[in-house]
Amino acid sequence: MINIENVNVSYLEGRAALKQISFRVSDGETVGIIGSxxxxxxxxxxxxxxxxxxxxxxxxxxxxxxxxxxIRKIRENVGVVFQNxxxxxxxxxxxxxxxxxPRNMGMEEAEIKNKIADTLKALGIExxxxxxxxxxxxxxQRLAAIATVMVMEPKVVLFDEPTSFLDPKARRKLIELLxxxxxxxxxxxxxxxxxxxxxxxxxxxxxxxxxxxxxxxELLSDQVMMEASDLELPFCLQQNKSPI
Amino acid sequence: xxSIQKSxxxxxxxxELTHKHxxxxxxNAAVKLMITFIYIIIxxxxxxxxxxxxxxxxCFPVFLMIIGEIxxxxxxxxxxxxxxxxLFAGISNLFLDRTVYTLVEGVPITGGMVTFSSxxxxxVLTVMAVxxxxxxxxxxxxxxxxxxxxxxxxxxxxxxxxxxxxxxxxDEAMRMHHAYLLRAPKEKGIKLKxxxxxxxxxxxRSIDRAERIYHAMQCRGFEGRIHYSAKKPIGAGxxxxxxxxxxxxxxxxxxxxxxxxxxxFIR
Numbered sequence: 057m058i059n060i061e062n063v064n065v066s067y068l069e070g071r072a073a074l075k076q077i078s079f080r081v082s083d084g085e086t087v088g089i090i091g092s093x094x095x096x097x098x099x100x101x102x103x104x105x106x107x108x109x110x111x112x113x114x115x116x117x118x119x120x121x122x123x124x125x126x127i128r129k130i131r132e133n134v135g136v137v138f139q140n141x142x143x144x145x146x147x148x149x150x151x152x153x154x155x156x157x158p159r160n161m162g163m164e165e166a167e168i169k170n171k172i173a174d175t176l177k178a179l180g181i182e183x184x185x186x187x188x189x190x191x192x193x194x195x196x197q198r199l200a201a202i203a204t205v206m207v208m209e210p211k212v213v214l215f216d217e218p219t220s221f222l223d224p225k226a227r228r229k230l231i232e233l234l235x236x237x238x239x240x241x242x243x244x245x246x247x248x249x250x251x252x253x254x255x256x257x258x259x260x261x262x263x264x265x266x267x268x269x270x271x272x273x274e275l276l277s278d279q280v281m282m283e284a285s286d287l288e289l290p291f292c293l294q295q296n297k298s299p300i
Numbered sequence: 301x302x303s304i305q306k307s308x309x310x311x312x313x314x315x316e317l318t319h320k321h322x323x324x325x326x327x328n329a330a331v332k333l334m335i336t337f338i339y340i341i342i343x344x345x346x347x348x349x350x351x352x353x354x355x356x357x358x359c360f361p362v363f364l365m366i367i368g369e370i371x372x373x374x375x376x377x378x379x380x381x382x383x384x385x386x387l388f389a390g391i392s393n394l395f396l397d398r399t400v401y402t403l404v405e406g407v408p409i410t411g412g413m414v415t416f417s418s419x420x421x422x423x424v425l426t427v428m429a430v431x432x433x434x435x436x437x438x439x440x441x442x443x444x445x446x447x448x449x450x451x452x453x454x455x456x457x458x459x460x461x462x463x464x465x466x467x468x469x470x471d472e473a474m475r476m477h478h479a480y481l482l483r484a485p486k487e488k489g490i491k492l493k494x495x496x497x498x499x500x501x502x503x504x505r506s507i508d509r510a511e512r513i514y515h516a517m518q519c520r521g522f523e524g525r526i527h528y529s530a531k532k533p534i535g536a537g538x539x540x541x542x543x544x545x546x547x548x549x550x551x552x553x554x555x556x557x558x559x560x561x562x563x564x565f566i567r
Contacts, residue, residue: 107515128521136519142468143512148440148460152528159528160521188315188439190467204520 063113088251089244091261092286097244135205139217141197145189195226248290317435324368329445331538348415386423
């Protein structure tokens with residue numbers, strides 16, 4: 057369960073990035089965070105990971121209230137997949153990259169090895185285990201980045217633009233994978249077709265505030281609301297086509 | 301910038317060589333590291349006038365190149381980078397020591413020439429030994445080799461991050477360079493007046509990227525120390541190989557003084 061109440065976040069120069077943000081996410085729900093550029097999507101994810109601490113308000117994840125002293129506990133419960141997988145893969149091979157988190161959690165190496173094998177199998181990327189992360193394709197890097205988070209078995213996973221840098225086939229593979237991944241998911245994205253297909257609910261941000269929230273199907277098909285949010289209808293609804 | 305691209309290709313070329321499956325590639329990385337270290341110590345221990353003894357030790361990299369199926373060209377290209385430093389350090393010897401050391405076909409060879417050549421040869425041999433180690437050992441195995449000989453974690457983190465992000469930084473620099481040239485098609489490179497902005501932007505982008513990487517590390521529990529899996533011990537077989545090769549090198553160094561080796565070559 058995620059509970060965000062009246063959260064304000066400001067950048068160092070004093071500019072407000074998030075203003076009075078409040079929402080709740082139930083266990084197992086998949087929620088899309090959408091909005092135009094600069095609406096505050098990535099900042100919200102950063103605040104939920106304790107990278108940016110709110111100046112006001114409260115963030116509570118699985119009963120743990122965010123504060124400087126318990127950021128570690130929060131991070132044990134929450135995983136984040138960054139927009140650019142290159143930022144997430146910094147070790148010299150995929151195995152060590154995936155093992156990075158569990159080792160920091162103090163897990164035994166034998167257990168880590170088993171978990172990595174299971175995770176890679178679930179993602180269908182077993183062959184990448186000893187490859188240099190920098191030599192992978194965009195799609196492979198994305199899957200390896202997801203593996204680095206999945207292996208830690210977080211209860212909540214935050215995705216920042218998960219379909220960026222992906223070709224249509226890799227995007228489709230990722231969507232199917234996210235459908236099968238049964239944890240609480242928050243997906244910040246511009247890919248409205250994906251949001252429509254994956255999310256139970258969407259929260260629309262505008263100028264650092266929650267503009268509106270509701271069922272993904274209802275909100276994303278409401279042309280007036282979408283235009284008022286500086287967005288447009290998902291491609292599949294514009295063209296009266298099935299989701300891409 | 302073309303040279304940056306070329307350097308990047310050279311790094312990648314050396315890394316490609318680590319994917320071969322020769323006995324040298326399969327050897328424990330820590331064992332290779334120890335042997336390389338012994339070799340470098342022995343090569344450096346030669347006195348400046350013992351050029352002939354050094355020539356004998358040139359056989360070692362040649363032998364490794366053969367069993368490791370490593371071509372000479374990529375190693376020489378990388379080796380060239382170190383040579384100017386040795387050239388500058390030793391060139392004064394040519395002028396300062398003009399005493400005739402020996403005559404070859406009536407041509408006087410001065411002491412300065414011998415010591416200068418000795419310095420160059422030492423540089424080539426030691427750099428070659430390191431390059432051969434790099435060309436036959438994957439980065440990950442190198443890190444674990446350092447881990448097994450108790451190198452501090454901080455040094456390993458620096459090495460790994462530098463290696464990982466040289467490529468990313470060069471990629472960024474090349475992208476910026478392409479973007480520049482596309483808007484300045486008549487220019488061959490970046491104008492001097494734009495160089496400050498270019499480098500400034502590159503630094504800002506690098507800082508930005510470094511910050512994102514740090515956040516990604518923090519999100520997975522990083523608290524200033526990277527944990528590696530258990531050390532890969534060298535093992536009895538490994539120590540035996542180190543001892544045998546080390547012993548052989550020391551024997552050659554001690555028992556075959558320069559004059560004797562010189563005689564072998566002259567015959």
